[in-house]
Amino acid sequence: MTGIRVALAGNPNVGKTTLFNALTGSRQHVGNWPGVTVEKKTGRINRSGHAIEVIDLPGTYSLTACSADEVVARDYILEERPDVVVQVVDATNLERNLYLTTQIAELGVPVVIALNMADAAEAGGCAIDRERLSALLAIPVVRTVGIRGEGLDDLLDAAVREAETPPHHEHTVGYRNDVEAMIASLVGVLEADKDLAERYPLRWLAARLLEGDENALAKVRESPVSPRVQALLSTIDPDECEAAMADRRYDVIAAVLPQVRTAGARGMNVSEMVDRVVTDRYLGIPIFLALMWGTFELTFAVAAPFVALIEAGLARLSAAVAGSIGPAWLASLVGDGIIGGVGSVLVFVPNIFILFLILSFLEDTGYLARAAFIMDRLMYAIGLPGKAFIPMLIGFGCNVPGIMAARTIEGERDRLITILVNPFISCSARLPVYILFAGAFFGAAAGVVVFLLYVLGIAAAIGSAKLFRHTILPGESSPFIMEMPPYRLPTAGTSLLHTWSRGVMYVRKAGTIILAGALVLWCLASFPFGVEYGSSASLAGALGHLLEPLVAPLGFDWKIAVALLFGFVAKEVVVGSLGVLYGAGEEGDALSTAFLADPGLSAATALALMVFVLLYTPCLATIATIRKETGSWKWAGFSVAYGLVLAWLLALIVGRIAPSFIGGA
Template structure:
């Protein structure tokens, strides 16, 4: 007669849990969703001797604190569904990091087995985990496995079967100190007033969760007869402080037991640890981040200037040659003013874009940008977002489209929606040509600093908006941020160049597609109807511009700026291309910056207001489409457009109204 048991696989993300699951179940598995959520559910079957074994692959989680959807699913399945045994899959190459989840699983009082996965790689690196001592000190059997090669899986199943059939099992208690243990004991006594609750959940575990302020655990006692007695105990503590103290105690236990089971896992402080003490310091971290960003923008301007000047001279020469020497005249105008004038205005800034992307690639490849996200976690949490939201925000420095798609890793729907709504305020690379154009023309001595201020402005508006949304339309508490720090690496020049090219080549593709097309459209509108002066008020583009001009006049913008902003909705680079066409920089070989400086309507104040407006107003057409796809809502997409346009107008108006007191002039 066949016997059946059920095994749940638990573990941190990226420990090879799914590899073990696939190796055990093969094609005998089902994939669906957990009830009521979109998180994937995997279950399958394995056989060993007379046993039919159901294997359930739980979502990867760093803890059972139940802040994220994945944590709630994993924890509730273990508690509510009560599998016969839980197999905790750990990455043997990062053994210490995985043990925090082990300490929480121990408190559930379930039959538990540890699978020391990737043991071959750990052994290759000199790590030796003593399975006998694991059993002695943790009271949990440990099995060496290599999921990718199928090694140790039969032994893992045999051990799991033995644990499932061995009874009774008890909670493996961690001592939390006299005062905390007194509170735990009082809560256990209080919970005893509800026998049904005590039978359903391990009393000590539930007491610990209540002390840590776990909202999911608090919901479990709302209708319980034990509620008043439990809340009387909880009223004596600060849950945040208690949670931190208990987490510290778990780490103390791990630190004490680790040398007993794995002498080679204990490492001394190295140069990377010392560097992290400075770079991730609570007070120094953010100033270091800002200083590095400022340095990157300054270097972008300084190193890019000679290349940009050379391209500008070449494009001016070509535009002048084509525009003045080609018949028919309209074709010369199309090539000189339209194509070369529009695209040339963009190509001039390609060196700056590539230099900035190279610098950001070096920071990313070195391991620094991951630490920047960690540094910003405290600030992000204070305004109502998880630190994980800063990763899509960092990606937004390159392009808002993949950044918004990256919000899929954020578990909480409100956290994710807020991150999507604020992401367009992150200054993508497409806005950089506008900054370089106007900052280079009107702030030649401080161009890098001006661009740095714009990036800080974008981050500030994003953070302020997140705080506003969290306090009003999307209330709630963010989930804490857990991430694994990559090691510091010395970036190779070749790798950083490849990353730079992967991200920068899209600007070249845009120049060959969207910007070319937009430049031709603007040229056509500036040239028609036949017989009018190119780009005059009587042209189609002039008529459109003068309709829009009253709307932007309070910001100090004229009709040409209004037209450029209108076409900038297609892609932000088109703002510069449109200005190149409208100012006819191909006519006499003059550069666009010179044409802008000669415009009496423009000055430093108006230029800075315009840069701030471009930073904050409508997202590009592609970003608009991605927001609609990721939110699944026209309402939120429309809100994003309306909110961004309103914020851009208000801030640009403030700059235009008050800027002359600081900068002087227009």
């Protein structure tokens, strides 16, 4: 069996990951916005005696990489030398996609074109002559429809064939005569460096040197032929060369296109019409806010009956446990520890699923890119490009992918700021805390309270970004360029798949990290032997009293202090911990009833607590991601400290001023 490595490359948002999933049976995240994939993913398949390794690369518009995810794609093709590159091409946008083709072909690797979204192009009345395209480019062209899995066999066959055929021709763009002459002399000089000649295709390297590509210049700097290269380069104007070469690439494409494509009638399409409305100067922001508000209202309203159902089930379960388990300590472990801790988190599964369903829907339709555009002016005012809004929106689901999505941002400082403010975007793990407290203390107004918390999170992110921009990370924001993908109607399958895979993660977390947290806390609440469970004489009580002075000004008692400490692991644990400490599982009392009965808890305190949970220390997974993405513990530590201080201050303010609005305290 021979191994073949197939790299999927192409422009952003052309359906590489969808094709990857269809080929390998994986379930990688896909969405309708450029930059969903920021890291390369690998999958394996066996096919007619070949072990095929498929590598899904982040999208790139050209191989002159400028953002972190584009560098990943280029370096992979260049340094790892896959056996064949499958360029996934959006059939509805041939011209721009072929520009990348001309660059990939120059790298000297075998290429196969997957003409993807062929159905959409055909529906638009656009016919593409695949055979002619293939003949003109000297590259095999296969028709695929990623979401329906059409053309996969043909694609794999073509890829295997290309990988096994020794390269017999260079299918590259021929540049202007003087440029070609220059490339030839550069190749002549470069050939003397055997090491370089072995690692890189020299024609490609020469072309990049002519363009003045920094990365290429760095590659030859150490070489013994460097002085001669420099001497040659000093005779030309790299800017002029680069313009001439880009021109030539588009000339070639312009010559090919009319021969292969019969364009359909182009009128005002649906995407443009929708955009007229949602990006309108006056309507844009109200529509965005209305969508967000609707999201949280739905998250509450639709989930409510399911939540009630699960609560009733858990109540029965704990009643059965209390009645049937012999030793009192075991009954307490199962009832208070496991059902109280994990159960109080599981109750919110319906809310989480619905939130994810709506977020997936917004992501799959293509609205996300518009939201970034609408927010660009606001983002510009705080010193970030509009693109930085997308990681924030992703953060509503979970901050970890949100922070990773920041890789699509070009400027290093812009990226750092985007990463540091992401934890303030209220992720789904915080939702159970809000639902619990808002539901208990604010009744019918709970939806509004939760919405306001999300708005506060965005405000904290924006305010902090502005602060960082003016203090520790000064500079201009890099300019905003972003593709607006056409709107697509999400298929029920993909939306449900997203929702399912993210929802399952939540449940899994409840079964692992939250279970562990609940058990540790149960032990702390039960020991030393003989103390009343969860009383202030227990270890948990001692720990809580130790921390209490720190949070007392905010109106929090020792139980909340312990819950917040454990919430450091994951924010749902705050709910789980309170479930354990209030022993809510025991008599089947809902946790909210227990809160209302606690004289130490008022609506104002609940509000302050929600604000604190929103802003304080990100969870462990987020901190680890910040560490990874910024490459330093310094920033991760900064994020922890800054979050704590901000949370403490804002919770204090909210706790003090809230009573005058809602009465009571």
